[in-house]
């Protein structure tokens with residue numbers, strides 16, 4: 001798949017930068033166009049891979065922002081995204097629209113700029129272009145407190161509505177004790193990039209690869225067309241000892257038993273890797289039998305592929321997800337140094353972390369209400385009803 005990728009806010013920009021870094025390190029191609037939009041000048045300056053001309057500072061004329069961010073207020077993020085839409089659209093004129101399969105808008109949902117701005121941009125893109133607009137949203141960890149949870153719960157509703165599919169990554173699930181916050185983010189951003197690029201770049205062949213069951217970008221699109229939120233599973237394994245070519249050469253002079261053994265090893269390896277991925281930490285933990293559609297991508301040197309392993313893995317996932325809507329394909333990468341599996345679980349509907357976030361947000365709402373009793377103007381902007389429900393931004 002080829003995408004135009006837009007990072008909104010600080011986390012959004014950093015994750016897009018990591019997607020570009022991962023592509024560059026692995027020779028993959030996913031992002032045909034990359035843009036970072038932010039209201040904090042200093043965050044835009046820190047990016048390494050997004051081209052300088054594609055870094056857009058918004059909200060400069062807004063007294064609340066002045067180049068220093070939206071202060072974790074999504075209303076501000078949404079307002080400046082609307083106010084400065086011409087500037088963003090002008091930057092989007094550089095998108096090679098005939099070469100892309102869709103847009104990907106990336107944001108952390110706990111702050112102000114990305115949380116408020118990303119759904120606004122996604123809606124504008126959906127109105128303006130025929131190509132699908134996907135989202136990649138990062139949920140705050142529980143220990144960040146009530147305000148980020150409140151922002152994320154509201155943004156989740158608007159962002160899901162504004163996109164064809166919203167892939168989620170949960171910071172709470174991936175938090176590691178002992179890391180500084182920035183080190184932790186750097187590591188989680190790499191994990192996001194590995195999963196997103198392995199999954200979505202499938203099908204972008206450079207012409208040198210051959211494959212019996214190559215993934216095609218229309219398979220990815222079809223799986224993402226469910227709407228709702230999605231999670232990604234991932235696992236990888238080192239390549240077989242010795243080179244596969246070496247083994248093939250030896251077996252040519254034997255009676256073929258080695259070839260049989262190799263095939264059954266590879267069947268088990270591919271099948272096992274898919275099971276391991278789905279049983280490991282997902283980008284957001286979800287009940288996998290609540291997924292509407294799934295997609296398995298096996299990526300690596302073609303000599304490590306096994307069609308039988310893939311078929312077994314697909315049958316296993318059909319049983320696990322209780323769905324027959326499972327596509328599976330491979331993504332040949334001759335130079336890859338690992339065999340990787342990414343599984344997209346699309347439109348998962350039982351996600352405990354979202355329920356927990358919403359509970360935390362409802363508590364935070366009453367706290368915010370109490371604190372703001374003396375500041376009625378501000379609370380009017382934040383909360384438009386008092387039913388306990390959270391309103392989208």
Ligand SMILES: Nc1nc2c(ncn2[C@@H]2O[C@H](COP(=O)(O)OP(=O)(O)OP(=O)(O)O)[C@@H](O)[C@H]2O)c(=O)[nH]1
Nearest residue numbers: 009010011069070072108110111112113114140185
């Ligand atoms: N995984 C990951 N999450 C991040 C990173 N940086 C921030 N976050 C998360 O994203 C949320 C939003 O933070 P930012 O992206 O800094 O906020 P913003 O959208 O720029 O909004 P303002 O700072 O209010 O202008 C935070 O609450 C964190 O949960 C990052 O590098 N990686």
